[in-house]
Amino acid sequence: MAARVISVGIAVMDRIFAIDAIPTEPTKVFARSCTEIGGGPAATGAATASHLGGEVELWARVGDDPIGRRIVEELKEWGVVPQVRHVPGGRSGVSSIAVANDGERLIFAFADPALDTDTAWLPMERLASADCVLVDLRWPKASERVLHEAQRKGIPSVLDADLTTDDIARTLVPLAGYAIFSLPALRRFTGQTSPGDGLTAAQRACKGRVGVTLGAEGFLWLDAGRLEHEPGFAVSAIDTLGAGDVFHGAFALAIAEGRDMRQAGRFANAAAALKCTRFGGRAGIPTREETEALLQTSRTTA
Structure with missing residues (x-):
């Protein structure tokens, strides 16, 4: 039986330009x-x-517009069951992204501030059957409610702790079973430049586990106060867009399947590395077979 993941947060439509x-x-x-x-x-x-x-289910909000309807249809094409509210009068989020030959990117993003933050419609009763929940920082009220309930029910939870324009991470990190930061977000959250020092500081705010993604260098986390490192995989990157999102999705699935922190980190490293070899953001998500095949190769960073 497949592991069950409920993901909570933002859904947008990306327009990606290769330059x-x-x-x-x-x-x-x-x-x-x-x-x-x-x-x-x-x-x-x-x-x-x-x-x-x-x-997998996604709990999210979009506008009551053609873009929102396309977002939902495209999620279904990926096999995701959308529990998505179309907000009357709201506009769906869109991003325009330029991706250069070296894989670096420039992003222009729009999120409608008029999308309401109401969480009363969320099907909270469905959490009981989840093996893991994954939340981002882009719909804080929903993420906070879901993390509280997951904590109460003993359900593993993964927080995608990326950069935001506010300090909502300070509310959500303490609630997460696994708070997985990007390096810039960890530096902002803790004021520490070193990833190790940053994790040590973050652990003081989090009752669960803390880790940080390091791009090509892999994944770093704390285990009973000891720094642990799972190296990345050397690939020829052409598009890094969405790599962090892919890492968190793969990590949450691995936790849902009962893997430990190292196994989850290695699985997520492999999925994110493969994504970087393909253009088109989400279009680069690898299959299970491709990911397992890469896991059989030697790790190339120390």
Whole structure:
């Protein structure tokens, strides 16, 4: 029976442009290609967990508009069961993303502040059958409610602790079973430059486990106060868009399947590395077979 993951947070539509280089001054740039596909941390995490073999729901809000309807349909194409509210009068989130030849990106994102934050409609009774919940920082009221309930029911929870424009992480990190930071977010949260010092500081705020993604260098976490490192996989990256979201989705699925922190980190490292070898954000999510095949190769960073 497939492990069951419930993901909670934001779902948007991405328009991704392939360009030669990120411009350094105002100009007109002609793209080599353009792709439209769903995005957002929670939504891409859900698509990842589903594509890797999980049974997955996404709890999210979108606008009552054509973009919102396309977001929901595209989630279904990934095998995700959408528990999504179309907010009357609201506009769905969109991002325009330029991806350069070296894999670096420039993102313009719009999130409608008029999308209400009401959580009363969430099907909280469905949490009881979840093996893990994954939440992002983009719908704080929902994430906080779900983390509280997961904690009460003893359900493992993973927080995608990425950068935001506010300090909501200070409310959510203490509630998470696994608070997994990006390095910039960890530095902002703790004021520490070193990942190790940052994790030590973050652990004081979190009753659960803390870890940080390091891109090509892999995954670092604390185990009973001891720093542990799971190396990354050397790949030829062409597009890093969504790699962190893929990591969190794969990590949550691995936890749902009963893997320990090291096993979950290695599985997520492999999925994120493969995603970086393919253009198109969520379009680069690997299959379970591809991920397992990479796991059989030697690790190339120490």
